[in-house]
Amino acid sequence: MEKLISSHNQMTGSTLAEEILSDWMRNKKKFVKVMPKDYKRVLEVIKAAQSTGMAEENAIMEAMND
Numbered sequence: 001m002e003k004l005i006s007s008h009n010q011m012t013g014s015t016l017a018e019e020i021l022s023d024w025m026r027n028k029k030k031f032v033k034v035m036p037k038d039y040k041r042v043l044e045v046i047k048a049a050q051s052t053g054m055a056e057e058n059a060i061m062e063a064m065n066d
């Protein structure tokens with residue numbers, strides 16, 4: 001994330017990006033990962049299927065049918 005914000009800062013001269021980077025250790029805690037619920041569910045089903053030894057391709061098909 002830091003590299004992305006740094007790159008944005010370099011390309012745009014963003015003062016907000018500069019401010020965030022100036023105290024990165026404190027500010028990085030404010031970022032959260034946002035993920036659609038359905039996508040998260042599919043990833044969880046794939047992970048569960050793979051944990052039983054199922055091949056990745058089959059785990060993906062399992063997730064689509066769940």
